[in-house]
Amino acid sequence: MTEPLDPVALDAAIENVHRAGMPGLFAEVRDGERVWRGAAGVADTATGRPVAAGMRHRVGSVTKTFTAAxxxxxVENGRIGLDAPIGRYLPDLVPGERGGAITVRMLLNHTSGLAEYLPYAYPSLKAFPALADTSPRSLEDHRFTRFDPVELIAMGVTAPAVGTPGGTPGLYSNTNYLLLAQLLERVTGTTAEQRITHDVIHRAGLRETSFPTAPRIDGPHSRLYESWFGMIDPPRDHSVFDMSWVGPSASLISTTADLNRFYGKLLAGEIVAPPTLAQMQRTVPVVSQEGKVIDYGLGLHPTADPGRPVFWGHGGTVWGGGTLAMTRADGGRQMAIAVNMQRWNGLGPTGRPQPHPIDDALAALYRTAMHG
Structure with missing residues (x-):
């Protein structure tokens, strides 16, 4: 059971996250016609400029829901077959037997077996869980690097496979969604960003959501502080960054209000038709980038506490920023929360992230936002 929206409890919960060590965060929670917007902390640690609930923010892999939609x-208009092999459309990018075995659905739900390209694009960054060997240096080295998505895809496709096509658990991989962006371009003749903007962002009536056209974020926004597991001390601002390293898999800029509007319309069957939404909500086990097994659909995943209603949405991180947007299955309760620091956990002797007070404070905020 979900309790009514409680502004006092939400004010206290968001302030607790700031007190636990988060420089700044902001959120919107909706319960029917009731809306709470809150913010705590600063958008700029040097000047003390406060965060505000309406700020624009890099939302990371929340972008994947937009791309999937x-x-x-x-698929609905017949240009793409959901269970068609990707080699039918992109034989040059996924050639041979793999191109014939990997379907569009497998890219959407991360069961393609294709590796994450990130460790190969940034040689000094190792994939989870070998975090003890990581270095933040390449973050600075590549702040203004313009990556070619085809080259990034090739890194993931030629890397050792992480599973067999369709096998579970799948492994979360940005390679899948860069391929989906190329698929959109190939079948529509427009860029993926243009197609997503026309078919999803405009269809949802979002006014503050867009793909970046430069390393800087347009409009009022917070700086984004990357700690890299305590190796960057104090955390450094990475809000200015060329997002071509993830493209339409994780580069979108939005607001908490726009994200709630988007997921509300998606779950109401207003972005894709209800039968297609049902396909999005068919989940398989997938290993996340944090090494946890989660249920994952087609660009969408559920979260549910025992005895509580199911929520659907997505989370996302970029260098310095994080977002979680979740909407109850019936659309009646929604939350979108943005934070302006990432990887605040230090690493233990085994290289695993250690507990931090921010973790518990954020979990409490999520519970309060979703369930009261």
């Missing part, structure tokens, strides 16, 4: 709209 755009692909599925092309």
């Amino acid at each position: 755009a692909v599925l709209r092309q």
Whole structure:
């Protein structure tokens, strides 16, 4: 059972996250017609400029739901087959037997077996869980690097496979969604960003959501502080960054209000048709980038506490920023929360992130936002 929206409890919960060590965060929670917007902390640690609930923010892999929705709209109009092999459309990018075995659905739900390209694009960054060997240096080295998505895809495709096509658990991989962006371009003749903007962002009526056209974020926004597991001390601002390293898999800029509007319309069947939404909500086990097994659909995943209603949405991180947007299955309760620091956990002797007070404070905020 979900309790009514409690502004006092939400004010206290968001302030507790700031007190636990988060420089700044902001959120919007909706319960029917009731809306709470809150913020705590600073957008700039040097000047003390406060965060505000309406700020624009890099939302990371929340972008994947938008990309998935755009692909599925092309499935609805017959241009893409959901269970067709990707080699039918992109034989140059996924050639041979793999191109014939990996389907569009497998890219959407991360069961393609294709590796994450990130460790190969940034040689000094190792994949989870070998975090003890990581270095933050390449973050600075590549702040203004313009990556070619085809080259990034090639890194993931030629890397050792992480599973067999369709096998579970799948492994979360940005390679899948860069391929989906190329698929959109190939079948529509427009860039993936243009297609997602036209078919999803505009369809949802979002006014503050867009893909970046430069390393800087347009409009009022917070600086984004990357700690890299305590190796960057004090955490450094990475809000200015060329997002071509993730492209339409994780580069979108939005607001908490726009994210709630988007997921509300998606779950109401207003972005893709209800039968397509049902496909999005068919989940398989997938190993996340944090090494946890989660249920994952087509660009969408559920979260549910025992005895509580199911929520659907997505989380996302970028260098310095994080976002979680979740909407109850019936659309009646929604939350979108943005934070301006990432990887605040120090590493233990085994290289695993250690508990931090921010973890518990954020979990309490999520519970309060979703359930009261």
